[in-house]
Amino acid sequence: MDWTEKYRPSTLAEVRGNDKARDAFEEWADSWEDHREAVVLHGSPGVGKTSAAHALANDKGWPTIELNASDARTKDVIERVAGEAARSGTLSQGGSGRRLVVMDEADNIHGNADRGGTRAVTSLVKEADQPVVLIANDFYEMSKGLRNACREIEFREVSTRSIVPVLRDICRKESIEFEDDALDRIAEMNSGDLRGAIKDLQALTEGRGSIEAEDVITGERDTTQGIFEYLDVVIKEGDAETALKSSYDVDETPDDLINWIADNVPKDFEGAELARAYGALARADQWLGRVRATQNYSFWKYAGDNMTAGVAAARGEQKGGWTRYGPPSYWSKLGRTKGTRKTRDYIAREIATRNGTSISTARREIMPFLATMTHHCKNRELTVAMAAAYDLDASHVSFITGSGEDTNKVQSIVKDAQELRDDETVAASGEAFAGRSGVDSEGTDGDERTDGTDGEDSATPSDSSSETVDGTEATVEENQSDEDDGQTGLSDFM
């Protein structure tokens, strides 16, 4: 049995770390009759938000109604559940009939696919006759309206000091002998993620009665090999077997290693060998997905085989010379700074508006493809078309392609894109033009966009952007059909 489930706290007192948040949460519940506000618990994965919600319900004797924001695809579903929640309150009248409505992934309500989803959740939060707890990883991914309708409680990462006693308790209950150092290392390795620490403990002690400090290290690595030398082996020199064997000495998890390889392989591979390499990486990624879904870490070896031996075997001819390999910069940079987020969100909004998708689909599903297809502007024509189609400037092109913003290459691409756009504007039909300008000027069909929402000065661009898409549904759809009228869009290249 999964230990994170087996040892899920059943009362609030068992939720470790985050004492302040826990007290605030309890206070919210105790005074709910007076304020009737919803609450949002937000913070990184695995720090106990969901556990706290269920533990509170348990402490109070309130049955829970669980909703998942990303599954609740339509307004109807939410309204039905809200209705149920409300009805069950009226039936029993008073405290004993309380239910706790727990909605997971409140930061993951998609604009377009779940049309009106955000609005439905916001009205659920405002109107439900029962206490509602929203759970989110990123508070600022939630729409502003939704944020304003809730009380906010932040769950911080759980300190190593608080993680170790949890691991110790579990070891005692499972009759596993342990060295203190081993538990310290597991706690440190997981930096603040208690769920991760419990999972590692389970994986490392599987089928054994003890754990020593050494196991925590040797389970992962013997002598560490630099990642750059390793990339040389996989991409340039090694045969499949050598690539696989030396991967055992690399100090990266398979989840990170795959990004290192995927990001750097197109610097040396081309054509059919690159396609074969991506085939192997795709298979590796499937295995990583299976690990996540089943928590069966023995599948890691198949992921490893594919991403290392598979890629090495995909090499068509000997590679020479020196290549500037870099960290998986594109995705790991994301979200790190406000500026980066702003750039990312601008591009996502442009793609969403022109392709008729939600911002989140643009960001999660379209941008990675664009990044791969235009990597380092290798395919110049495609990069120009992309910049023209989405009205991108040098900083945007540099963000997507991973090339330096000031390079001549990027500057000249942006210039050509501008010319292409000018030509197309002249050539475009009046109808298509009207559709486009509608997005810019008429998208204010509700109060949603009255709060400064071009995103220019907003500290929370992603938030305002999702509302923009909501607010311009009709126009976005018009645009979708415009694509057939000769506008250059991503779909032309896929």
Ligand SMILES: Nc1ncnc2c1ncn2[C@@H]1O[C@H](COP(=O)(O)OP(=O)(O)OP(=O)(O)O)[C@@H](O)[C@H]1O
């Ligand atoms: N603060 C905590 N105290 C005790 N156990 C915890 C705590 N945080 C996490 N855990 C353990 O990790 C598991 C997962 O935690 P939980 O689902 O509550 O995290 P979460 O913050 O809601 O994460 P996510 O955002 O991914 O849903 C729990 O079942 C429990 O075993």
